[in-house]
Amino acid sequence: MKIRFGGCTRGADGRQERDQGTPSAQSRVSGGARFLLRILAAIAVGAVLGLVLPDIGVRAFKTLNLLFAQLLKFIVPLLILGLVTPAIADVGKGAGKMLVAVVVVSYFSTVAAGFFAYGASGILLPHYITQGTFESVGNGKEFLPFFTLKIPPVCDVLTALALSFMVGVGIVHTDSESLRRATSDFGAIVKLTIMRVIIPGLPIYIMTMISELTASGKLSVMAGVLFKVIGTGWGLTLAFLFVLYIVAGAVAGRNPLACLWRMLPAYLTGLSIASSSAVIPVTLECCERNGISKKVRDFVVPLCANVHLAGSAIKLLTSAFAISILYGFELPFAHVVNFIFILAIAAVAAPGVMGGVLMASVGFVESILGFTPEQTALLMTFYLALDGYGPAANVTADGAVALAMDRFFGTNINDERI
Numbered sequence: 001m002k003i004r005f006g007g008c009t010r011g012a013d014g015r016q017e018r019d020q021g022t023p024s025a026q027s028r029v030s031g032g033a034r035f036l037l038r039i040l041a042a043i044a045v046g047a048v049l050g051l052v053l054p055d056i057g058v059r060a061f062k063t064l065n066l067l068f069a070q071l072l073k074f075i076v077p078l079l080i081l082g083l084v085t086p087a088i089a090d091v092g093k094g095a096g097k098m099l100v101a102v103v104v105v106s107y108f109s110t111v112a113a114g115f116f117a118y119g120a121s122g123i124l125l126p127h128y129i130t131q132g133t134f135e136s137v138g139n140g141k142e143f144l145p146f147f148t149l150k151i152p153p154v155c156d157v158l159t160a161l162a163l164s165f166m167v168g169v170g171i172v173h174t175d176s177e178s179l180r181r182a183t184s185d186f187g188a189i190v191k192l193t194i195m196r197v198i199i200p201g202l203p204i205y206i207m208t209m210i211s212e213l214t215a216s217g218k219l220s221v222m223a224g225v226l227f228k229v230i231g232t233g234w235g236l237t238l239a240f241l242f243v244l245y246i247v248a249g250a251v252a253g254r255n256p257l258a259c260l261w262r263m264l265p266a267y268l269t270g271l272s273i274a275s276s277s278a279v280i281p282v283t284l285e286c287c288e289r290n291g292i293s294k295k296v297r298d299f300v301v302p303l304c305a306n307v308h309l310a311g312s313a314i315k316l317l318t319s320a321f322a323i324s325i326l327y328g329f330e331l332p333f334a335h336v337v338n339f340i341f342i343l344a345i346a347a348v349a350a351p352g353v354m355g356g357v358l359m360a361s362v363g364f365v366e367s368i369l370g371f372t373p374e375q376t377a378l379l380m381t382f383y384l385a386l387d388g389y390g391p392a393a394n395v396t397a398d399g400a401v402a403l404a405m406d407r408f409f410g411t412n413i414n415d416e417r418i
Contacts, residue, residue, distance in 0.1 A: 035199070039384050042203035043210050050214025055143065058215045061208035063145035068205045069373040070151040075190070075198060076363040077153045077160035080346055082190030083360075084161065085183045087306060088168025098409050102300055105401055106308035107344050113240055113310035113397075114340035117317035118331075120236050125322055128228055132328025133221050141216045157363035161346055194359060202380065209377040222378065225322060229382050230389075233318035237311045237393035241400075244310070248400035252407040254290070262289045263399045270392035276305045279395045287402050293410040300405050304398035309347045311393025312357035316343070319382040320365065323375050331369060339368045357390070358383050 050058065155163070171180050213219045241260065249256025266283040273279055280302055287297040317340070324331045346360045358380060365371045365379060 036384075036387065038203040039206060039381075042207040043381070043385070046207035046210025047214050047219055049207070050211035050219065053211065053215070055141075055215070058143045058212055059146060061211050062143045063147060065205060065208040065212070065377065066145050066148055066373060068201055068208075069376065070149060071201075072198070072362055072376075073366070074151045074153050075193065076359065077155050077157050078190050079194065079359055080157060080160040081164055082183070082187035084164040084346065085168045085171075086180070086187050088165060089171040089180055089183065098296075098299060098405065099303070101408070102303050102401060102405060103307055105404065106304055109244065109308060109397065109401065110310050110313050110344040110347065111340055114313040114317050114336075114343065116240055116243075117233075117236055117314040118321065118336050118340070120239075121232065121318050121321035124232055125228075125318075125325055129225055129322060129325045131325055133225075134218055134326045134328070143212055143215065153363075157346075157367060158342070161342065198359070202384065205377060206381050206384070209374065209381065212374075213378075221326070222381075225326060226382060226385055229319055229322045230386050232322075233315045234386075234389045236318060237314050237389055240310060240314060241393055241396050244397055244400045245403075248403040251404045254403060259290045259399070259403060260396070262286055263396045266399065267392045267396045270395040271388040273388070273391070276309070276391045276394045276398075279391070280305055283395045283398055287399055290399065290403060292402050292406045296406045296410050297402050300402040301398055304401050305395070307347075308398055308401060309344075309357055309390075309394050310397045312347070312390040313340070313343060314393065315383060315390040316357060316361060319379050320369060320371075322382065323371065323379050324369075326378075327375060329370075335368055335370070339364055342368070 049061075053061075167179070167183065170176070171183070210219065210222075213222055245256040245260040248254075249259060263283075263286045266279055266286045269282045270276065270279045283301045283305075284297055287301060288294075292300075317336075321331060342364055343357075343361055346364065347357050362376060362380075365376055366373075371379065
């Protein structure tokens, strides 16, 4: 029996095998660096074009922006159906005490990270971001699209999530190989569409949004807020990691600061690669340095790369809170609770694609938090401007989960218990 986690396949003997065709760490580093450069270039080009283009050009960009926003709305439910369903089916094949423990701990850690970001952002951000800034600045210009085109999604995101769980759990219980292959193949098609269409189109999407902000006189505000949001989000991920390791160290009876320090190579690799799955080999080595038993780390680390995304949740909630301040509206706590609990489930689709947490959450940002397409585009800019610190926190947090799991499953462990 083999269980697939991220880019690795785990055999019945506990060993991991790298899937053929999985990109190397070096290629993921170069790919992540190129994508970051494209985002930064899109911001710069959009700023220049917003200054020199006539109004008709900005309106054309606005039309293109709204068309891409419709495409995003269309693809998000398909992403959840195509990636969450096979993820649930694959995890179910190795069902057991340790798997249940890891999934539950990872889920509540991600939820806790979301609430931590929401609470801390509410305390910190209002001190250096003015409420309703975007409503009080600018030259008063409003750019309308030439036309709008509706691309209705096949279903809403909550329906897609419920259907994914129904089919995924059904595959586990019926052991239907044909349905498993079908959902896996559909997921490959969705992933191909994301990587070949959505990801290459994101810089253009951001460029059109930046050009409109420049033409309307709001760019200087956005640029100043951008660095504040990144700095706040980064600081909150570090604070959460510190607390998480205090808890894990207490559970495992280890020195939390020493364990956290030994995870530094994984953190720095995640910061450069911006992918939780691609850092798995480095995370495994760091966990070995922390004295975590081989079978525990070989099981927990690849699994957490798919289900434990605390750092990305902090980055997303911090960015969302900043957007709400800029546009002068509140994020109702009840809506935030709904968003966080659903995000922690939908995030299992994230490791399959670049910027996966963002892609999986776009539909929920609009349907639950009430963001407009313009606000969603700005959120994506904040999120992608420095993507790496979220995955860096993710992989470091995985080490804390492995540390706690080693306390309960690290002795006399066997494959049947996993």
